[in-house]
Amino acid sequence: MKKESVNINDLSSHLFWDVDSTSLDFSQNERLIIQRVLDYGLFSDWKILINQYGIEKIASVATQLKDLDKKSISLISLLSGIPRKKFKCYTIKQSTNQHWHF
DSSP, rough: OOOOOGGGSSSGGGGGTTTOOGGTTTTHHHHHHHHHHHHHHOOHHHHHHHHOOOOHHHHHHHTTSSSOOHHHHHHHHHHHHHOGGGGGHHHHHHHHHOOOOO
């Protein structure tokens, strides 16, 4: 399968509001790009991400991320077949004491 030529500016601008998006590269900044698209990306961003990396690569990077939204963990777990317990961010959140709800 041939990958289409993709530029970082093809992703939604709200994903990288705090960094200079012109300095980002798909190979050097894959952790940041994957995390932002998983947590805040639109469907069009997802299509670019899957085209660029593939589900296996996205899942392997996501398992090493320390902070990811619960919904993002569930989605990538479902798509990749990797149990949620294998994600570092899932185990970190489970071991962190939560505030009491009164």
